[in-house]
Amino acid sequence: MRASFDLSLYLVLDPVQCGGHDAAVRVARAALEGGATLVQLRAPEWHKRAWLELARELLPITRAHGVPFVINDHVDVALAAGADGVHIGQRDLPADIARQLLGPDALIGLSVSNLDETADAARLAGVVDYLGAGPVYATPTKTDASTPCAIDGLAEICAAARLPTVAIGGIQAHNAADVMRARPAGLAVVSALCKAADPREAATVLRATIARART
Amino acid sequence: MRASFDLSLYLVLDPVQCGGHDAAVRVARAALEGGATLVQLRAPEWHKRAWLELARELLPITRAHGVPFVINDHVDVALAAGADGVHIGQRDLPADIARQLLGPDALIGLSVSNLDETADAARLAGVVDYLGAGPVYATPTKTDASTPCAIDGLAEICAAARLPTVAIGGIQAHNAADVMRARPAGLAVVSALCKAADPREAATVLRATIARART
Numbered sequence: 464m465r466a467s468f469d470l471s472l473y474l475v476l477d478p479v480q481c482g483g484h485d486a487a488v489r490v491a492r493a494a495l496e497g498g499a500t501l502v503q504l505r506a507p508e509w510h511k512r513a514w515l516e517l518a519r520e521l522l523p524i525t526r527a528h529g530v531p532f533v534i535n536d537h538v539d540v541a542l543a544a545g546a547d548g549v550h551i552g553q554r555d556l557p558a559d560i561a562r563q564l565l566g567p568d569a570l571i572g573l574s575v576s577n578l579d580e581t582a583d584a585a586r587l588a589g590v591v592d593y594l595g596a597g598p599v600y601a602t603p604t605k606t607d608a609s610t611p612c613a614i615d616g617l618a619e620i621c622a623a624a625r626l627p628t629v630a631i632g633g634i635q636a637h638n639a640a641d642v643m644r645a646r647p648a649g650l651a652v653v654s655a656l657c658k659a660a661d662p663r664e665a666a667t668v669l670r671a672t673i674a675r676a677r678t
Numbered sequence: 679m680r681a682s683f684d685l686s687l688y689l690v691l692d693p694v695q696c697g698g699h700d701a702a703v704r705v706a707r708a709a710l711e712g713g714a715t716l717v718q719l720r721a722p723e724w725h726k727r728a729w730l731e732l733a734r735e736l737l738p739i740t741r742a743h744g745v746p747f748v749i750n751d752h753v754d755v756a757l758a759a760g761a762d763g764v765h766i767g768q769r770d771l772p773a774d775i776a777r778q779l780l781g782p783d784a785l786i787g788l789s790v791s792n793l794d795e796t797a798d799a800a801r802l803a804g805v806v807d808y809l810g811a812g813p814v815y816a817t818p819t820k821t822d823a824s825t826p827c828a829i830d831g832l833a834e835i836c837a838a839a840r841l842p843t844v845a846i847g848g849i850q851a852h853n854a855a856d857v858m859r860a861r862p863a864g865l866a867v868v869s870a871l872c873k874a875a876d877p878r879e880a881a882t883v884l885r886a887t888i889a890r891a892r893t
Binding site for chain 1: 725727728730752754755757758767769771775
């Protein structure tokens with residue numbers, strides 16, 4: 464288990480949305496300067512060689528900010544890059560196997576989309592560090608996603624979860640405050656930062672919204 | 679490096695072509711009874727949980743036949759399943775990293791599609807055990823494949839290769855003898871077994887064709 468991590472503003476970095484490898488590095492750097500607290504690399508359209516090359520370039524940047532860097536799905540890429548962990552879905556390798564392969568210090572997140580999956584995840588305490596709950600809203604980013612849980616469903620998941628839970632799916636500046644009413648530990652965003660004209664400013668605004676929602 | 683392996687009749691098992699998990703198990707068992715000498719699992723449309731479940735069911739079957747079982751691309755699935763190795767492409771994780779993650783006894787194959795990649799692979803002796811050369815013919819099985827090398831291109835690759843080389847791409851019973859004229863170490867087939875009405879009989883016929891071509 465990871466000693467400490469902060470789910471407040473969780474960047475899911477999709478390099479295709481960003482505009483390629485170099486643009487993704489720029490988005491990550493800017494988002495971290497604006498206050499992103501965790502970075503996940505997710506590039507479903509890419510082959511693993513390209514994941515690895517980007518991961519190796521991102522890791523020193525996230526390290527310099529003291530922010531964990533995790534890989535979506537691919538435990539082998541995480542091992543090859545020396546990333547801090549993985550984020551896995553319900554149909555990826557089982558969490559206990561990811562934990563075995565990555566070791567006790569890795570940060571491991573698991574996606575849940577309903578209360579049944581949240582209850583199953585409760586049995587994974589000691590294996591999984593945090594949950595990603597969603598999609599809150601329908602999103603064109605992830606075409607194989609489950610039915611949106613909406614704010615009420617998210618609130619139920621967050622109340623039931625035994626682990627820190629970050630909300631994901633269609634979260635943008637304009638609905639961030641609404642989502643925070645469900646009391647997640649933080650917000651995970653894709654296009655809100657990857658497609659932002661100014662990702663640093665966008666991250667700063669989101670951090671402020673999250674901070675206000677907690678008071 | 680794997681102590682010994684036989685590339686003669688290499689089954690690339692695509693469970694979607696077979697008709698699902700259970701059908702893939704039946705195809706693999708029948709192909710092994712018919713003389714398949716190596717099995718690779720490749721399921722690009724599938725999530726890794728399904729790969730792992732199928733791999734775990736296939737492994738005792740391949741073991742009972744004394745035939746290696748490798749995983750396409752996903753080193754993490756190979757590690758999780760305890761498979762004998764991986765087959766990687768030019769855009770997958772680099773071979774030296776796959777070797778580090780899998781250890782010295784794993785069987786590692788690398789795809790090459792031209793003489794430049796074959797020359798690069800010569801520098802990987804001690805890391806890679808064999809090459810997969812192709813596609814020989816255009817094939818609808820693999821939509822992201824390189825330009826077909828045809829029999830002449832395959833012959834050039836086999837002559838230049840420092841490692842045992844199995845031909846792949848569009849190989850069927852009707853062209854197997856032609857492909858063997860390029861002197862590969864064996865033939866890798868997908869639909870010729872996965873879509874065969876009788877995979878055991880189809881494997882027997884292919885083995886006989888390969889044996890005749892060597893005399």
